[in-house]
Amino acid sequence: MNDKTKYQIMKNREFLKGYHAGDAGAEQTDQEQKLPGISSLKRKKHRNVIPLPAEFNKLGISGDIWDLIMGRESCRKFLPEELTLPELSFLLWATQGIRKFAGNKNPITFRSVPSAGSRHPLETYLFANHVKGLEKGAYHYLPDEHALERWEVEDDYDAQLTRALCGQHFAAAAPALFVWSALPYRTEWRYGLKAAKYILLDAGHMCQNLYLAGGSIGCGVCAIGAYDQDYMDEILGFAPGPSDNPLYECTVYAACVGKKKRNASDA
Numbered sequence: 001m002n003d004k005t006k007y008q009i010m011k012n013r014e015f016l017k018g019y020h021a022g023d024a025g026a027e028q029t030d031q032e033q034k035l036p037g038i039s040s041l042k043r044k045k046h047r048n049v050i051p052l053p054a055e056f057n058k059l060g061i062s063g064d065i066w067d068l069i070m071g072r073e074s075c076r077k078f079l080p081e082e083l084t085l086p087e088l089s090f091l092l093w094a095t096q097g098i099r100k101f102a103g104n105k106n107p108i109t110f111r112s113v114p115s116a117g118s119r120h121p122l123e124t125y126l127f128a129n130h131v132k133g134l135e136k137g138a139y140h141y142l143p144d145e146h147a148l149e150r151w152e153v154e155d156d157y158d159a160q161l162t163r164a165l166c167g168q169h170f171a172a173a174a175p176a177l178f179v180w181s182a183l184p185y186r187t188e189w190r191y192g193l194k195a196a197k198y199i200l201l202d203a204g205h206m207c208q209n210l211y212l213a214g215g216s217i218g219c220g221v222c223a224i225g226a227y228d229q230d231y232m233d234e235i236l237g238f239a240p241g242p243s244d245n246p247l248y249e250c251t252v253y254a255a256c257v258g259k260k261k262r263n264a265s266d267a
């Protein structure tokens with residue numbers, strides 16, 4: 001390991017840490033300075049959206065929490081079966097769905113997953129490859145409407161997606177691929193330098209919900225951390241960083257989903 005790498009690793013280790021007693025006199029956060037924050041809901045691009053079914057009682061959600069946790073494993077081989085729209089709807093709800101709104105002037109959302117300060121910095125993009133009732137393509141999830149909007153990507157994105165996933169074709173070709181981005185300023189506004197750590201913690205909770213919710217409806221999931229940052233951001237149309245734009249957005253995580261084969265773990 002050369003000195004430059006060692007230095008960067010030491011800096012990264014510091015990033016893992018929480019508050020230090022000496023931080024008390026540090027610069028005020030933007031919230032403390034009474035600067036306006038940004039919404040935890042990205043403004044939709046399209047008027048026409050695809051509403052998602054919200055009755056989950058017909059899905060046959062099964063398993064007690066013990067079975068779901070014991071049976072949780074990463075799945076990289078899927079049955080050649082489509083996901084259904086109610087199944088996908090449930091998985092989107094389980095990962096970013098809104099349980100309640102609070103506040104009037106600057107409403108905040110409480111969702112199916114925890115988030116530091118309920119800032120909810122994450123957005124969900126979905127590549128639907130085999131979902132019954134949903135045209136193949138990319139979508140953006142709108143948690144407040146529990147709906148999807150089309151997201152403009154090239155029609156024939158398969159090869160691009162495999163490249164963006166560092167050659168992981170099983171994930172690119174899965175019935176559904178969730179790609180999660182962060183708008184860091186949502187969290188930075190309140191937590192300043194601690195925000196990056198919290199955003200990644202939020203992402204972990206969310207993906208675990210996808211594993212458990214998937215397991216409850218016979219779906220397998222594989223978390224994907226190995227992706228090409230620049231290429232994935234380009235596919236989704238995010239401006240390249242570094243940037244101090246409050247609306248700056250970048251990919252942080254992904255996961256693929258499909259109907260589960262028995263003995264599907266292939267780690």
Ligand SMILES: Cc1cc2nc3c(=O)[nH]c(=O)nc-3n(C[C@H](O)[C@H](O)[C@H](O)COP(=O)(O)O)c2cc1C
Pocket residue numbers: 072073074075076168222223224225226227265267
């Ligand atoms: C942050 C993170 C990133 C991961 N990235 C990948 C990935 O890019 N490709 C992959 O096949 N598995 C990936 N995985 C899945 C792990 O390989 C898997 O969790 C591990 O092998 C343990 O297996 P299990 O999930 O079945 O317990 C990732 C898991 C996590 C938590």
